[in-house]
Amino acid sequence: MTIDPSLDTQLQAAPPDPDRQPVLTPPVLPNAEPEEPPVGILLVDDHRENLAALRAVLEPLGERLVTADSGEQALRALLREDIAVILLDVRMAGLDGLQTARIIRGRPRTRHIPIIFLTAQVSDVEEIALAYATGAVDYVIKPFEPEILRAKVSVFVELSRERSERVRQSRARAEAEAVARTVRTLQILSDAALAHLEMDGLAAELVERTATLFQADAACLLLRDEHAPGLGVHASRGRPPVPVEGRVTLGEGTFGRLAVERRAALLVGEKFPGGASPAAGEASGPGETITSVMAVPLVTSDELLGLVVLGATSEDRFDAGDLELLSLAADRMAIAIDHVQRFAHGRQLVETLQRSLLPDRLPHHPRLELAARYLPSGLAPQIGGDWYDALELDRDRTAVMIGDVVGHGVRAATTMSELRNALRAFAVEGHSPGEALHQLDRVVHATFGPGMIATVLFLIIDASKGVVSLSRAGHPPPALRTAAGEIRFLETGNTLPLGIDDRVPAEEAEYRVAPGDTLLLFTDGLVERRRESINTGLDRLRDAFTNAPADVEGLCDFVLERTVSEQTSHDDVAVLAVRVLGPPLGALELTLPARAQAVPLARHRLRVWLDENVPELDRVARGDLEVAWSEACTNVIRHAYGPVDATFEAMAARDGNVITLEVRDRGRWRPPRGQHGGRGMALMRNLCDEVSVDRRADGTTVTMRRTLGSDPLPERAAS
Amino acid sequence: MTPDPAGPQPPAWGGSELSARGPSGTSDLARVDIQDHDGAYVAAITGEVDISNVDDITRQLVGLPNFAHGLVVDLRLVSYLDSTGISMLHDLAGRLRERSQQLIIVCPQGSPPRRVLELTGLITRTTVVDDLAPAVQALRHVAQDLPSG
Numbered sequence: 001m002t003i004d005p006s007l008d009t010q011l012q013a014a015p016p017d018p019d020r021q022p023v024l025t026p027p028v029l030p031n032a033e034p035e036e037p038p039v040g041i042l043l044v045d046d047h048r049e050n051l052a053a054l055r056a057v058l059e060p061l062g063e064r065l066v067t068a069d070s071g072e073q074a075l076r077a078l079l080r081e082d083i084a085v086i087l088l089d090v091r092m093a094g095l096d097g098l099q100t101a102r103i104i105r106g107r108p109r110t111r112h113i114p115i116i117f118l119t120a121q122v123s124d125v126e127e128i129a130l131a132y133a134t135g136a137v138d139y140v141i142k143p144f145e146p147e148i149l150r151a152k153v154s155v156f157v158e159l160s161r162e163r164s165e166r167v168r169q170s171r172a173r174a175e176a177e178a179v180a181r182t183v184r185t186l187q188i189l190s191d192a193a194l195a196h197l198e199m200d201g202l203a204a205e206l207v208e209r210t211a212t213l214f215q216a217d218a219a220c221l222l223l224r225d226e227h228a229p230g231l232g233v234h235a236s237r238g239r240p241p242v243p244v245e246g247r248v249t250l251g252e253g254t255f256g257r258l259a260v261e262r263r264a265a266l267l268v269g270e271k272f273p274g275g276a277s278p279a280a281g282e283a284s285g286p287g288e289t290i291t292s293v294m295a296v297p298l299v300t301s302d303e304l305l306g307l308v309v310l311g312a313t314s315e316d317r318f319d320a321g322d323l324e325l326l327s328l329a330a331d332r333m334a335i336a337i338d339h340v341q342r343f344a345h346g347r348q349l350v351e352t353l354q355r356s357l358l359p360d361r362l363p364h365h366p367r368l369e370l371a372a373r374y375l376p377s378g379l380a381p382q383i384g385g386d387w388y389d390a391l392e393l394d395r396d397r398t399a400v401m402i403g404d405v406v407g408h409g410v411r412a413a414t415t416m417s418e419l420r421n422a423l424r425a426f427a428v429e430g431h432s433p434g435e436a437l438h439q440l441d442r443v444v445h446a447t448f449g450p451g452m453i454a455t456v457l458f459l460i461i462d463a464s465k466g467v468v469s470l471s472r473a474g475h476p477p478p479a480l481r482t483a484a485g486e487i488r489f490l491e492t493g494n495t496l497p498l499g500i501d502d503r504v505p506a507e508e509a510e511y512r513v514a515p516g517d518t519l520l521l522f523t524d525g526l527v528e529r530r531r532e533s534i535n536t537g538l539d540r541l542r543d544a545f546t547n548a549p550a551d552v553e554g555l556c557d558f559v560l561e562r563t564v565s566e567q568t569s570h571d572d573v574a575v576l577a578v579r580v581l582g583p584p585l586g587a588l589e590l591t592l593p594a595r596a597q598a599v600p601l602a603r604h605r606l607r608v609w610l611d612e613n614v615p616e617l618d619r620v621a622r623g624d625l626e627v628a629w630s631e632a633c634t635n636v637i638r639h640a641y642g643p644v645d646a647t648f649e650a651m652a653a654r655d656g657n658v659i660t661l662e663v664r665d666r667g668r669w670r671p672p673r674g675q676h677g678g679r680g681m682a683l684m685r686n687l688c689d690e691v692s693v694d695r696r697a698d699g700t701t702v703t704m705r706r707t708l709g710s711d712p713l714p715e716r717a718a719s
Numbered sequence: 720m721t722p723d724p725a726g727p728q729p730p731a732w733g734g735s736e737l738s739a740r741g742p743s744g745t746s747d748l749a750r751v752d753i754q755d756h757d758g759a760y761v762a763a764i765t766g767e768v769d770i771s772n773v774d775d776i777t778r779q780l781v782g783l784p785n786f787a788h789g790l791v792v793d794l795r796l797v798s799y800l801d802s803t804g805i806s807m808l809h810d811l812a813g814r815l816r817e818r819s820q821q822l823i824i825v826c827p828q829g830s831p832p833r834r835v836l837e838l839t840g841l842i843t844r845t846t847v848v849d850d851l852a853p854a855v856q857a858l859r860h861v862a863q864d865l866p867s868g
Contacts, residue, residue, distance in 0.1 A: 256735040475810060596771040601747055603769070603799070625832040627801045634770045680838055686838045 017175070038064045039084035039160050041153060044100070046092040047116065053531040058144040061154055061336040070396040075103060078110050084160030087140075090119040090128070098127065110162075110457060112158045116140055158375050182325050185213050189329050189336075191493025202340050203235035206308075206333050213329075214322055216310035218290060222255070223249055223306035223337065228678055231259060231306050241290045241311045245609075248307070255295055256331050257293040259307050264296040264330070266323045268315050285617045291315050296326050298334040305334050305341075324414035328515065348679060349363075361393040362679075367463030367515075370400070371552035372576040373560055375525075383574030385412035385454070386523045389420050391427065395664065395694070396464045399427040402576055403456040403475065418447065419454060419498075433458040433471035440472065441502040454498045457521055461513065463580060468513050471506045473498045476524060478544055483516025487542050488520075515582030518555065520545055525573035526563050552577040586613055587653035592633070594665070599633045608660075613654050617708065624687040625706060632663035632702045633679040640667030640700065659709040688712060720787075748772045750774075751779045760856035761851065766866040768807070769800035777807050781814065789821030791854040800832035805839045812845050822846070823854040 041063050051067045058065060066081050068074040072087070074097055097117060104110045117128050119140040128139050138156075140149055146345045188209055203221045207584035211219035217696070218238030242248060242255065243638035251260045258265055269291065271467055286396035286620045290311035298305040308330055312318060327459040362370040372388050385405030393399050401423055405412045422443045426436035437458055444452060462468070470478065470490060474497025477489045493507040513519070520541075527537030544562035548555040555577050564573055588609040592598040606629050610617055617625075629650070648665040685691050688704040706712070723759030761779055783790050791806065794800065812822045820830050824847045825834045836842045 135768055413804055596769075598770050600767060600771050603767075615803060620831075620834065623799075623834065626799060627831075627835060630799075630801050634801070681806060683802050683835065 002167055014051050039062045039157050040063060040081050041157070042074060042077055042083045042086045042554045043067045044069075044071070044079065044092075044097070045089040046070055046094075047089075050118075051283075052087065054149075057088075058151055058153055061077075061150060063155065063157055064386055069278040071100030071103075074100055076601040078104065078107075078113075079567040080269070083110075083113055085156035086113055086115045087153070088115050088117055088118050090121070090124045091333065114138070114159065117154055118142055118144070123242075132474060153646050157205060169569045178321060178325075182328060185329055186332055189332050197216075197233065198339050199344060202336060206336070207235040209310060210310065210329065210333075214294070214310050215312070216294075216318060217313045217317075218311040219304060222259075222309065223303065225556060230256070234306075235246065238311070239290075240309055241293055242309060255307055258295050259297055259304060262297045262299055262304060264294075264323055264327045264382065265293070266294050266318055266320065267299075268292040268318075277414060290314055292318055294318050294323050294326050296323070296330040298337060300328050300331075300334040300338040300476070303338075305337050308333060309475065325700050336652065339481075357413055357420075358387060359389055360649075362390045363398060365392060365398050367581050368398055368461065368581070369552050369555050370398075372574070373556045375564060375573040385416050385573040386525065386572045387416045387420055388521065388574050388576045389424065390576070390578075391424060392697060393427060393460065394698060397460055397462045398578075399424075400461060400519075400521065400576060400578055401427075401456060402461045402574055404523045404525075404574075404598070406455075415448065415454065419444070419456070421655065423456065423458065427458075427460075432508060434506050434590055435470055437471045437473050437498070438502070441498045444498045445502045445649060448499065450499070452499045455524075456498060459519070459521070459578075461519075461578060461580070465582070466515075467510060469508060469510045473506050474500075476527065479520040479522075479541065480511070480519070481518045481545055481548075483514060483619060487545055513580045515580055517548070517580045518552070519578045520555075520559065521576040523572075523574045525571035526559075526575060528571065550579070552579050555579075559607065559709060575635055579609060587651060588613075590650045591647050592650060594637050594641050594648050594667075597631050597638055598637065602633050603630050606652055607650055612660060614708070620711070621706065621708070624712075626705050628684045628687045628691075628706075629661050629663070630659065631684050632704065635680055636663060636665045636667070636700075637700070640665040659708065661704045661706075662701060664699060664701040668697065668699075687711060727786060734835045739852055751780070756791075756855045756859045757775060757859070758786075759791060759855045760787050760789075761793055761855065763793035763796065765796040768797060768804035769799065769801055770803045773800070774805050775813070780807075780811055783815070783820065784787055787820060789823065790815060791823045791825060791851065791858060793851055793854075794824060794826040794832045795851070797826075797830075797832045800835050802835070802839065803836060805841050806834070808845065809841060822859065823857055825849070825851050825854050 021461060022183040027188060036282040041061075043051055043065060044067075045054065045057070046053050048069060051069065055065055055067070055572050061083075066077055066083065068077050071092055074086070077083070088097045088101060092100075095103075096120075101115055101117070104113065104115065115136070115137050117124070118130075119139060120126065125139055125141065128137070136719060139154055140152065160346045163581060168330060203223070206222050207219050210216070216238075218236070218240045219243055220236035220240035221234050221577050222242065223234045224230075226234055228247070230250050231248040233240070233242060237536060243253070248255045248259065250256050256265070270293075288314060292312045292315050294310045309325070310318070310326065358372075358374055362372060370390055372390075374386065374388070377384055385407055386403070387405075388402040390398065390400045401420075403416070405416045405419065419440065423436060423440050426439045431439060437456060440456065444454065453474075455472075456473040457470065457475040457478060459468055459478065460471040468490070470492060472492055472495050474495055477491050479487055479489050480627075481487050490509065490511050492509040495506070497505060522541070525703060527541050540563050541559070547562075550697070556575050559575060560573065588605060589606055590602060592602055603626050606626060607622075610622060610625065629652070631648060633648070640646070640648065646665075648663065651660075652661040652663075653660045684702075684704060688706045689710055690705040692703045694703070695700045724735055729820070741829045749764055750766070750767055752763045754761050760783060764776065768776060780790070780792065782817075791812075792811070799802075808822070808824065815822050816860050822845055825835070826836060826847055836847060846857070848857070
């Protein structure tokens with residue numbers, strides 16, 4: 001800073017400014033480097049001749065000179081012009097220089113512009129020094145030395161140039177950072193999308209990551225779903241500014257409209273419901289109310305999937321750049337969500353189809369307990385070729401089968417369905433397991449030709465004889481757990497898969513089974529893992545089977561849980577468990593001659609059994625059971641056999657409060673003669689809650705059930 | 720109604736081949752006692768009626784003399800009756816009707832045979848009363864109405 005009051009500079013007269021308006025003056029002597037655009041210098045003086053003199057002094061700098069002849073005009077000029085330095089006369093009519101400077105300093109846009117005061121009074125200098133002790137402020141005492149003034153001005157011009165260069169650089173840096181942030185944000189969200197195969201996990205992850213990236217206090221993901229109209233909250237953080245019930249109706253409310261219009265919006269200054277604190281019902285503090293919100297629709301292939309909503313408790317948390325970035329991110333999120341939804345939908349379809357190809361219920365046999373499970377491949381939505389089936393062949397024998405068609409997809413499923421039906425037919429026709437599989441192999445060769453490979457395991461279990469006969473075609477043998485807990489695999493010879501050579505029949509084997517034994521049939525998905533020996537898998541199965549519970553349903557779940565791991569579910573898996581049961585505890589089992597004298601005997605035995613096992617039975621119900629039981633026995637004697645010595649079986653059992661009576665014969669019934677048979681059957685149906693007659697070529701079983709405390713005919717009994 | 724003051728009389732056809740096999744027949748499951756209450760014959764069955772003894776019981780019941788007005792079958796002491804017994808009673812009612820003789824069944828409400836009579840619908844096709852006296856009285860009325868009586 002230079003103070004030189006001795007200088008008495010005469011201001012040069014200048015041509016008067018015709019319109020008294022600030023004039024943009026192009027540089028007369030452009031000595032500045034061409035790359036550097038001229039900066040604006042504002043000259044303020046209420047004497048036009050002084051302005052002209054200043055122009056003359058400063059024009060050699062080559063900058064843009066703007067003049068104003070009052071404080072007011074200077075302020076107006078500052079609104080329009082980009083000014084690097086101001087030369088301000090202190091003594092002016094109207095707003096004087098000091099007042100004008102205060103206003104300039106009071107405006108954010110002009111606060112930083114350096115001011116050089118021009119004054120003839122030394123007293124002014126003290127005032128300036130006091131008021132503007134700091135900052136880019138200088139002063140020049142009139143009359144001034146042109147060189148000195150020029151030097152001072154050029155210093156500020158340079159400072160301004162440097163400053164704008166810094167601003168330009170920092171702006172470039174900020175832009176670079178913004179790009180980097182965009183890339184990083186998108187990457188983070190894409191990673192989240194890739195890590196998830198199911199919706200809930202993905203939605204939670206996206207909300208969490210988006211909220212963190214945008215420093216939101218609350219966030220939520222609203223998605224369309226199949227079961228309800230509008231959008232529903234699938235994941236949220238904090239208390240997002242959506243309706244309390246978590247649903248948005250399309251076209252209604254701010255978010256409903258944004259969704260329908262597919263418009264992204266930054267909403268600031270409103271009061272939104274919700275807040276940063278997740279504690280519901282708490283009074284929101286001043287900093288906890290959401291005051292700014294970004295909402296961006298999630299759209300893919302022109303279909304609206306939902307809306308992502310972020311909220312902040314301060315109004316300046318989000319800006320237009322954030323909204324743009326969130327919109328970019330929303331595109332990625334939409335793709336990820338769409339992918340997961342399609343995958344889930346596809347997998348559901350496939351599972352439904354597969355389950356429709358499997359039996360929806362397994363047969364009930366009094367001496368067998370059956371349960372089965374099917375697990376689709378966990379990785380991709382596709383139909384597997386694994387299947388199982390079970391059917392009752394006759395009163396004693398139950399057929400159980402499991403198989404695996406090589407390959408996946410609709411072709412495998414169709415093949416599986418055909419094999420299953422064909423094998424069912426061979427089983428019902430009475431073929432032994434080996435014969436049935438040989439027949440099936442012929443079907444495979446005739447129907448599907450070469451290239452179709454399938455494995456099948458077929459068992460026939462005779463519960464009353466305690467014998468299981470089996471045959472297998474390329475399929476793993478079933479595992480047997482004895483009542484004592486020993487595990488072994490029931491091997492058979494010659495186990496070529498179907499579709500290899502139909503001239504070689506599958507060999508058959510027979511094993512004894514006893515009450516308490518459990519058979520486990522499975523497909524290779526249960527024991528095979530990639531990069532692992534099959535023996536390791538079999539050992540794992542052996543271990544799981546050993547420790548599994550007795551109940552077959554629980555057993556299936558236990559074995560699956562212990563053997564099928566997340567990583568290895570690349571294959572589908574089927575298991576079927578069969579437990580051999582003994583006669584029901586405390587049951588009455590009679591074998592009687594098919595003669596009339598057997599009826600009172602059977603009735604007598606039933607009375608004794610009822611006394612012991614159902615002591616609470618009332619007199620009427622007891623009478624009813626005696627009649628029903630005798631009627632069933634009478635029917636056997638009248639209709640089942642010719643005049644030969646024959647026997648029949650009668651069984652009574654109690655399961656909780658249900659009494660089951662069963663009468664079986666091995667004869668072929670004659671057509672009923674006269675009215676009697678009908679009368680007996682009508683009585684049985686009236687006296688029991690449930691009566692079933694299973695009439696087959698090799699015998700008939702009548703099963704009757706009565707629940708204690710029930711009266712099948714309450715209104716008639718009362719009469 | 721009071722029982723006949725003359726008291727039960729021995730059965731009129733007691734010398735038939737059926738009586739030779741004894742009133743209880745060949746089975747100890749049930750016994751049939753037949754008494755003549757002054758032309759009103761009462762066959763009281765005691766025990767159980769099923770396929771094993773129904774033929775025996777039937778034979779004892781169908782030997783009713785031609786001059787009898789009808790038959791009372793007393794089931795008060797029957798502890799078991801099934802559709803075989805129902806068929807027997809049904810057939811018996813038919814035979815008697817053909818000969819203009821009447822069948823009256825004595826079977827108290829709530830007894831096991833009564834439930835079977837109700838369930839099979841026989842109760843709607845025959846006369847069933849709770850006690851013996853009204854049954855005997857009813858047969859006597861029939862006898863008085865008959866011109867030959």
